[in-house]
Amino acid sequence: xxxxxxxxxxxxGGLAMSRLLGDRSIxxxxxERGEVANSWRTERWDSLRLLTPNWQCxxxxxxxxxxxxxxxxxxxxxIEFVAGxxxxxxxxxxxxxxxxxVRRTDDGYRIxxxxxxxxxxxxxxxxxxxNVPRVPAVSDGVPASIRTMxxxxxxxxxxxxxxGVLIVGASATGVQIAHEIQxxxxxxxxxxxxxxxxxxxxxxxxxxxxxxxAGVLDERYDEVDDIVRARRVPSMQIGGSxxxxxxxxxxxxxxxxxxxxxxxxxxxxxxxxxxxxxxKCELADLKLGRLLDTIDEWATATGTDDSVPPPxxxxxxxxxxxxxxxxxxxxxxxxxxxWATGFRPDYSWLDxxxxxxxxxxxxxxxxxESPGMYVIGAPFLRRRKSSxxxxxxxxxxxxxxxxxxxxxxxxxxTV
Amino acid sequence: MTATETPVxxxxxxEALLGAREALTSAPEAAKFNWRATCEWKNGTHSNSTVxxxxxxxxxxxxxxxxxxxVDHPExxxxxDNGATPVEYVLVGLAGCLxxxxxxxxxxxxxxxxxxxxxxxxxxxxxxxLGVDSDVRNGFSGITVTYDIDADATPDEIKALVAQSQKRSxxxxxxxxxxxxxxxxx
Numbered sequence: 373x374x375x376x377x378x379x380x381x382x383x384x385g386g387l388a389m390s391r392l393l394g395d396r397s398i399x400x401x402x403x404e405r406g407e408v409a410n411s412w413r414t415e416r417w418d419s420l421r422l423l424t425p426n427w428q429c430x431x432x433x434x435x436x437x438x439x440x441x442x443x444x445x446x447x448x449x450x451i452e453f454v455a456g457x458x459x460x461x462x463x464x465x466x467x468x469x470x471x472x473x474v475r476r477t478d479d480g481y482r483i484x485x486x487x488x489x490x491x492x493x494x495x496x497x498x499x500x501x502x503n504v505p506r507v508p509a510v511s512d513g514v515p516a517s518i519r520t521m522x523x524x525x526x527x528x529x530x531x532x533x534x535x536g537v538l539i540v541g542a543s544a545t546g547v548q549i550a551h552e553i554q555x556x557x558x559x560x561x562x563x564x565x566x567x568x569x570x571x572x573x574x575x576x577x578x579x580x581x582x583x584x585x586a587g588v589l590d591e592r593y594d595e596v597d598d599i600v601r602a603r604r605v606p607s608m609q610i611g612g613s614x615x616x617x618x619x620x621x622x623x624x625x626x627x628x629x630x631x632x633x634x635x636x637x638x639x640x641x642x643x644x645x646x647x648x649x650x651x652k653c654e655l656a657d658l659k660l661g662r663l664l665d666t667i668d669e670w671a672t673a674t675g676t677d678d679s680v681p682p683p684x685x686x687x688x689x690x691x692x693x694x695x696x697x698x699x700x701x702x703x704x705x706x707x708x709x710x711w712a713t714g715f716r717p718d719y720s721w722l723d724x725x726x727x728x729x730x731x732x733x734x735x736x737x738x739x740x741e742s743p744g745m746y747v748i749g750a751p752f753l754r755r756r757k758s759s760x761x762x763x764x765x766x767x768x769x770x771x772x773x774x775x776x777x778x779x780x781x782x783x784x785x786t787v
Numbered sequence: 788m789t790a791t792e793t794p795v796x797x798x799x800x801x802e803a804l805l806g807a808r809e810a811l812t813s814a815p816e817a818a819k820f821n822w823r824a825t826c827e828w829k830n831g832t833h834s835n836s837t838v839x840x841x842x843x844x845x846x847x848x849x850x851x852x853x854x855x856x857x858v859d860h861p862e863x864x865x866x867x868d869n870g871a872t873p874v875e876y877v878l879v880g881l882a883g884c885l886x887x888x889x890x891x892x893x894x895x896x897x898x899x900x901x902x903x904x905x906x907x908x909x910x911x912x913x914x915x916x917l918g919v920d921s922d923v924r925n926g927f928s929g930i931t932v933t934y935d936i937d938a939d940a941t942p943d944e945i946k947a948l949v950a951q952s953q954k955r956s957x958x959x960x961x962x963x964x965x966x967x968x969x970x971x972x973x
Contacts (some may be wrong), residue, residue, distance in 0.1 A: 566954075591927060636964040647963035651953040658947045 375399050376779065379496040380474075382408045382465045384454050384761050385749035386498030388768035393417070398774055400492075402463055403485060405470040409454035411500055416447050418528045419552055421612035423544060425578055428762045431457055432769060438617050442578065444612025456747045468472070475723045480744060493782075494644050494744040494775055497722075497733070501750045501759065502715035511711065513638030515702050520709045529556035535707030536560070538643070538699070542567045544607040546712030547619040551611075554629050559705065561696075562624060564649055565634035569656040569689070570608035572618045574664065577679040579610065582737040586670035588663065589757035590766075596752075603732075603752045607759075609660065621653065623687050632696045632773060641702035645695070647680045653689035657770070661685065715748070738771050744778055746771050793938075799894040817844045826858075832866045833859040872910060874927070882907045885932065888952030898944065902937040930962065944949045 377393055382404035393400045408415060422429070427441035434457045445453060458465055466487070480493040507521035514520055519533070523545045529552055539550045542564040554560040570579055583589045596602045611619050621631055633646035658739045668683045670676070675699040699706065719727050726734050726741050734741045737754045748767055750758065757763035811818040820843035826836045839853045857870030871879070882905050893900050909930045915923040936945050953959050 633963070639965065644965050648959070650955070651950055651959075654946065655950045655954060658943060658950060742800055 373488060375401050375493045376492060377494045378403060378481070378490050378492045379773070380471050380483070381498035381500060381749075382458060382463070382467070383498060383500060383749065383766070384409075384457070385409060385500070385764040386496065387454065387457050387461060387463055387465075388431050388764045389496045389498060389746075389748055389772065390465075391434070391457075391461040392772040393514065393767055393775075394463070395433075395649045398409055398776065398779070399446060400464065401490065402465040403469045403471055403490075404408045404465055404467045405481070407455075407467055408458045408465060409451045411502070412447055412450045415502075415524045417523065417526050417549065418447075420548070421446050422450055422761075423610050424580055425611045425612070426578055428584065428760070429453060430762050430765050443614070448729050455763060468574040468747060472674045473721055473723050475699060476742065493779060494746070496751055496771075496775070497719075497740070497745070497747040499715050499717065499719075503718035504716050505711060506668065506716050507711045508635070508713055508716045510635055510638050511709075513641075514709060518701055518709055520711065522711050526710060529553045529558060532558060533707045536705035537710060538563065538635075538701075538706045539712055541565070541712035541714065542609065542621065543712065543714070544609060544611060544619075546710075547609045547621075549710060549712060550624055550629050551617070551619055551627070554624070554627050559628065559630070560624075561630045561699065561706065562621075563632050563635040563645060564621065564652060565646070566652055567621075567656050567661045568606055568607060568608040569620050569686075570610045570618075570655060570663075571620065571660075571686060572610055572616045574667065575710060578616075579608075582667045582670075583663075584757075584762075585676075586667050589664060589755065589760075589763070591756045593752055593754050593758075599752065602751070602756075605751075620686075622687060624711055625690055630696065631692055632699070634700050638701065641700065643699045643701050643706075645697050645699070647695070647697060649695045650691045653691050656703065657688050662710075690775065717758060731787065738767060739774055744775075746775055791870065795894065795897045795899045797890045797894045797900050799891045801894045804891060805895075815968075819843075829835065829869070830867075831859075832864070833869045875946065876910065877958075877962070878907045878909050878930070881930065881956075881962060882932065884958035885949070885952050888956050889934075889936070889948050891939065892948050892951045892955070893940075896948070897946075899939040900936070901939075902935070904935045907932045920945045954971055 376398050377399060377400035377441070379389050379393070379402040382402045386402050387408070390400060390402050404410060421444040425441065426436040426443050426445060427437060429436040429445065436453070470486045471483055471484060474495060475482045477491060480491065481495050483490040483492065483495065484752070505524055509524065511520065524548060532553065533668070537553050537558045538561045539546050539553070540563045541564055548564065550562045551561045572579060574582060593599050611617065611621050617623070625631060631649065633649035634652070635643060636646040637644040664683070664685065671680065716731050717733070719733065724742050726745070728734055733747055733750065735747050738747050742748055747753065749764055749772060752758050753763070754767045754770060755763060758767055822841050826834050828834050836856045836858060837853060838850065840847055840849050842848065856876070856898050858873055858876065859869040860866035860872055861868045863869050866896065886903055886905060889898060890904055907930065909927040911927050912923045913922045915925040934949055938945055940948070
């Protein structure tokens, strides 16, 4: 079968592109291995909510319409939101269709699926950046008596035995899971490497409201000092909860979570934690200070100061003194380890040389190094908010211009 | 930050460092270095270590000159004190590494340094090395580094320099993380 554009993946990113392709009457299909919003349906823990507020759920021609703009969607609500978008856009989605190969042809690409085969001029990769959990090599040394999980396996604390839990990684995922497991009565040890500290609220406004208003989320990929580094920065330690809980390290310490340094090794059944915890916390505290400085400067410059409380600063992160540098995993309290050490995309089905040795796509702001190929939904694709729903909105609006210009420049055979 | 009329100069060639970073991104093999020292026992606890060559950028390299280090223990350990103790060399290494990093990061961030001094202390319970108590470790129980820095920057910018230097420091990493060590006898 032939079409002009094949979009792979019917999450919010793929559907945003589909909507804009439809607006321009560009013939296309959206191929989806499962159901619309598949990862939101199958790869998330039970209590998870979006970490961006409802008002920030904006997609081309579609946005949150409910009566709680400052709330955070549960996963069923996210699924309903995304599925509602597909329906309203009448997106040409083919569900239950797994792409097994993408090859270059003379005038475009051939997409092979487990159902059929498509020839097209342009391809949009919208399969997400978080397909496979990253598990560090040190995991090889974990004693057999310990149960190990990734955030994709984890559903709720009741799945775990009653013993202690070591959570490795203190980004958005690690801190939220640590919080609920600790509150379930299972003592949590949290291994903390480089992290980005964030409060849920500052000066009576949501932190995402500030970052959106002050333009922090709009900072562009071609304006940052080091885009390679910016794309690898861990997610901010925030989560969406009805209580608007702050999930920073001090709030975890307050409920009894034990902080240790980055898991540096496991030798003879003993976990070794880096002595760098103090500096990792200092780096995060200083970075948060710079973010709040930016926010305060914006508030003053725009006359917002009058409508919000005056600036303040959060207490420095309390680091255990002395920090624990080792923990016996064979006879100690730890019964479960959860690797909250990030995710990577899976492009194993892409038979085109556009993936670097670290498994990341080579692209310039979503324009992949293969003519007519685009990607959406990767961290810092075109701006800081690219990994959020709102970022897919902004990125799609620009990528559609690139894609349409490509088609216009080489008008071979419009189907 | 105060605006300076003369260009910031901490004596660090940041362009060369950034150029090397770029070159080595595409040539990871050239980034593989081997650092070396040799050690000759003199007498008692006294030894002499030397450093001259190393391997890097795909070939053998030489220091500008040959460096020699006497290592010994102090007289209160019934030694002759012909040089600093091995653990003091570790402190020297950490201080040198962090201070070099501070200068490089400051140059990259266009912060003029006027004075950087550090005191570095390693706390140790010597019952470990003497075998008095097997629960006491041989090495440091903790290291404290205190910097005194005068620079054209705010206190938080200076703290950020020191924090970034730790993040990029080889010796800081060597001390804070485990390293696989193989000691063989020929």
